Amino acid sequence: MPNETGRHAPRDVSRRNLFKQVGLAGAAAAISGTAPAVVTAAAEPAPAPALKPQERLEALETLTAAEADKLEAIVARLIPSDANGPGATEARAAHYIDRALTGPLRASRGAYAAGLAAIDVYAQSAKGAAFAKLAVADQDAVLADMEKNVATGFAPDAATFFNLVRTHTIQGTFCDPYYGGNADFVGWDLIGYPGIRMVVTAEEQRMNVRTKPVRQSAYADATFTMKGGSHGHRP
Amino acid sequence: MAIDLKKTDVVIVGLGAVGGVAALPLARAGADVIGLEAGTWLSPRDFAPDELRNNFRGWPQSAQKANGEIPTHRPNASAPYSPRLPIHPMMNAVGGTSLHYWAQSWRLNPWDFKVVSETTRRYGAARIPKGSTVEDWPFGLEELEPYYDKVEYEVGISGQAGNVNGAIDKRGNIFEGPRARDYPMPALTGTEFTDRMAATARKLGWHPFPGPAAVNSQYYDNRPACLYHGFCNRGGCHIDAKNSTAVSTIPKALATGRLKVVTQAIVTSVAVDERSGRVRGVVYLKGGEEYLQPADVVLLAGYTYENVRLLLLSKSKPFPHGLANNSGQVGRHYITHHTGATLAALFPFDLNNWYGLPAQGVAVDNWADDNFDHSGLDFIGGGNLWVYSDRRPIGAASMSTFSKAPTWGSNWKAFIKENADRWNLAYLQKTTLPYEDNVLDLDPTVKAALGFPVIRITADHKDNEKKLGAFIQDKMAQWFMEAGAIAVERGPQGTMGPSTHAYGGTRMGDNRETNVVDRYGFSHEVPNLGVLGASVMGTSGAHNPTLTAQALAWRTAEHLSKNWRAIAN
Numbered sequence: 001m002p003n004e005t006g007r008h009a010p011r012d013v014s015r016r017n018l019f020k021q022v023g024l025a026g027a028a029a030a031i032s033g034t035a036p037a038v039v040t041a042a043a044e045p046a047p048a049p050a051l052k053p054q055e056r057l058e059a060l061e062t063l064t065a066a067e068a069d070k071l072e073a074i075v076a077r078l079i080p081s082d083a084n085g086p087g088a089t090e091a092r093a094a095h096y097i098d099r100a101l102t103g104p105l106r107a108s109r110g111a112y113a114a115g116l117a118a119i120d121v122y123a124q125s126a127k128g129a130a131f132a133k134l135a136v137a138d139q140d141a142v143l144a145d146m147e148k149n150v151a152t153g154f155a156p157d158a159a160t161f162f163n164l165v166r167t168h169t170i171q172g173t174f175c176d177p178y179y180g181g182n183a184d185f186v187g188w189d190l191i192g193y194p195g196i197r198m199v200v201t202a203e204e205q206r207m208n209v210r211t212k213p214v215r216q217s218a219y220a221d222a223t224f225t226m227k228g229g230s231h232g233h234r235p
Numbered sequence: 236m237a238i239d240l241k242k243t244d245v246v247i248v249g250l251g252a253v254g255g256v257a258a259l260p261l262a263r264a265g266a267d268v269i270g271l272e273a274g275t276w277l278s279p280r281d282f283a284p285d286e287l288r289n290n291f292r293g294w295p296q297s298a299q300k301a302n303g304e305i306p307t308h309r310p311n312a313s314a315p316y317s318p319r320l321p322i323h324p325m326m327n328a329v330g331g332t333s334l335h336y337w338a339q340s341w342r343l344n345p346w347d348f349k350v351v352s353e354t355t356r357r358y359g360a361a362r363i364p365k366g367s368t369v370e371d372w373p374f375g376l377e378e379l380e381p382y383y384d385k386v387e388y389e390v391g392i393s394g395q396a397g398n399v400n401g402a403i404d405k406r407g408n409i410f411e412g413p414r415a416r417d418y419p420m421p422a423l424t425g426t427e428f429t430d431r432m433a434a435t436a437r438k439l440g441w442h443p444f445p446g447p448a449a450v451n452s453q454y455y456d457n458r459p460a461c462l463y464h465g466f467c468n469r470g471g472c473h474i475d476a477k478n479s480t481a482v483s484t485i486p487k488a489l490a491t492g493r494l495k496v497v498t499q500a501i502v503t504s505v506a507v508d509e510r511s512g513r514v515r516g517v518v519y520l521k522g523g524e525e526y527l528q529p530a531d532v533v534l535l536a537g538y539t540y541e542n543v544r545l546l547l548l549s550k551s552k553p554f555p556h557g558l559a560n561n562s563g564q565v566g567r568h569y570i571t572h573h574t575g576a577t578l579a580a581l582f583p584f585d586l587n588n589w590y591g592l593p594a595q596g597v598a599v600d601n602w603a604d605d606n607f608d609h610s611g612l613d614f615i616g617g618g619n620l621w622v623y624s625d626r627r628p629i630g631a632a633s634m635s636t637f638s639k640a641p642t643w644g645s646n647w648k649a650f651i652k653e654n655a656d657r658w659n660l661a662y663l664q665k666t667t668l669p670y671e672d673n674v675l676d677l678d679p680t681v682k683a684a685l686g687f688p689v690i691r692i693t694a695d696h697k698d699n700e701k702k703l704g705a706f707i708q709d710k711m712a713q714w715f716m717e718a719g720a721i722a723v724e725r726g727p728q729g730t731m732g733p734s735t736h737a738y739g740g741t742r743m744g745d746n747r748e749t750n751v752v753d754r755y756g757f758s759h760e761v762p763n764l765g766v767l768g769a770s771v772m773g774t775s776g777a778h779n780p781t782l783t784a785q786a787l788a789w790r791t792a793e794h795l796s797k798n799w800r801a802i803a804n
């Protein structure tokens with residue numbers, strides 16, 4: 001399976017690392033693309049334990065370890081790993097955000113610092129513990145309060161931060177893997193996107209046609225190579 | 236002190252969709268033309284099929300002039316500012332936004348040139364909306380037809396004619412004005428979904444047809460046919476099948492040996508001879524140096540915001556309120572196409588819209604312009620219905636949930652897993668009129684990188700646009716539902732922030748009290764200054780502006796070359 005993802009390919013999202021990161025069933029789903037029945041939204045008793053720093057796949061680029069743990073916990077609830085397969089965790093959406101906050105999304109770095117601090121203060125007051133330590137039902141309740149803009153302590157407000165993280169989580173889950181998200185194409189597989197093809201026939205634009213997925217970054221194509229400079233492509 | 240360069244015949248400010256066209260007839264006529272472009276040449280390497288970069292990041296591979304000059308917006312003079320757009324609607328490069336535009340290449344409807352007289356004739360003068368500053372164009376479609384034709388053949392447009400010399404062809408747009416001949420290329424193919432929508436439209440008694448596109452449907456002008464790969468929307472074409480001026484008219488102009496392209500040139504003002512009141516060239520920055528490029532004639536060919544901004548920034552003794560602005564008309568009669576009031580539909584089956592391009596689709600003009608009787612209605616104008624094939628994963632996952640699912644979590648995930656390829660969004664371009672209080676000026680506080688103010692937009696949709704918006708949403712909903720949609724969702728009317736379809740600000744017309752440029756695109760006040768682009772258009776019509784702006788640019792350039800002595804000396 002071609003899996004070239006350019007200079008910033010997800011660094012070895014190996015079976016072993018995935019097991020460490022999301023647990024056995026989630027990793028099986030991420031790798032096989034099948035939906036394991038054992039992981040469902042209803043059957044999640046406890047939060048995924050926050051990663052210890054030595055377990056991260058690579059060093060953080062801008063987020064602190066505490067911020068990264070909180071962000072991982074948030075994206076895991078926005079697009080959960082469940083009966084429908086891997087989610088934002090396996091896509092490595094938080095990794096995408098961490099990296100992008102040093103580049104194209106750097107203007108949002110302050111909003112993340114403030115928002116990730118505020119979410120713990122609110123989680124503590126509303127649910128009695130820091131966000132990452134809450135059970136998933138309580139995490140969902142906190143996020144729902146943010147979305148409804150009734151959670152307090154955010155600047156300018158909770159909904160703004162919620163929408164920011166949601167937007168970036170979607171980007172990190174469904175983007176070209178060159179940017180460090182959509183690892184193993186889990187986002188594209190989820191919604192049935194058949195991938196980037198350079199030639200599309202009329203037959204392939206018929207409604208009932210299911211073209212075989214192409215799992216390849218745009219930058220795997222020699223036309224768009226990064227050799228000779230990143231050409232403005234700072235992820 | 237600016238470095239004084241050798242004088243040239245014509246300097247064009249901006250080598251995009253219109254400057255890149257105007258250069259060709261001038262160069263062919265033997266004029267020495269210098270094209271100043273803020274961006275650089277881009278190449279296929281810059282046109283990767285990368286949704287994140289193309290659609291969300293403002294083209295980091297191109298010069299970032301425009302992204303530093305995003306206009307501010309407020310709906311009216313006492314309203315607070317709207318949130319600033321994160322990226323500019325347009326971009327800088329040789330070829331400009333014609334590199335990444337959707338390439339829909341429409342002619343205006345005959346009515347768009349005569350909104351005042353035709354509305355008055357058919358429904359009475361009282362039907363012109365209160366506060367609108369709309370005027371008839373100084374000429375009709377028949378005057379522009381030969382220039383539409385030239386651009387269609389020189390740039391390369393695919394499409395299906397609907398009216399050749401008065402002979403109606405139902406495969407094309409039966410409402411279009413007469414054209415002298417067919418398009419140079421047949422229309423792009425439909426997809427099964429757009430074909431299905433066309434069949435549904437026929438069932439409704441409407442007249443569907445494939446839209447015109449500056450995209451090769453077959454080998455043309457030594458460039459290949461489109462491969463329908465699906466990244467045309469804010470994406471460049473790596474095989475040159477999209478007919479930006481960078482691959483069509485600009486190379487042809489360069490081949491004459493008369494066009495010199497200067498890239499990374501940021502024009503900061505137009506220089507005026509204070510005794511004669513004529514322009515004598517332009518001042519630009521490049522590589523940390525300031526240059527004065529003298530020229531007999533200056534043609535402004537930036538986007539609407541930049542044309543207006545450069546005029547307002549170019550203050551001099553004869554023009555204390557900005558160049559060509561002693562009438563106070565620069566910045567007035569501003570329009571952006573009303574593309575709010577969208578209509579989204581959800582189908583119970585996959586559409587397979589993952590590939591294709593936004594110019595590959597089916598149109599219905601039965602409800603556009605004055606193609607239908609407005610006697611019993613409370614608005615004038617209409618909208619173009621357009622269904623196309625265009626979908627990429629981030630956009631697909633960002634879909635509306637049609638109030639059928641939450642916006643995150645497992646239930647949301649299940650919803651998008653099923654429906655990411657089952658929705659379609661119609662953005663509905665609607666007639667939008669100019670009004671007294673919809674204007675552009677220089678922002679009093681917000682500045683761009685070089686310290687010059689950005690454009691401030693003060694504009695909002697008025698009653699006519701809102702009523703029309705609701706009407707056309709109903710028509711689109713009817714079409715989608717008839718085609719099997721299980722839900723539709725009406726987008727809000729929105730307001731008039733920065734847009735890819737911005738018109739006016741340097742309007743064209745015979746009356747020098749209400750228009751900046753004359754019927755040929757030259758300033759009423761400054762005879763050797765021409766303005767190119769949709770900033771000269773006084774009405775929007777219900778279709779994309781680029782082809783009309785290009786036809787006008789060709790006409791202005793031809794007028795200049797035929798009347799060189801009168802204009803240049």
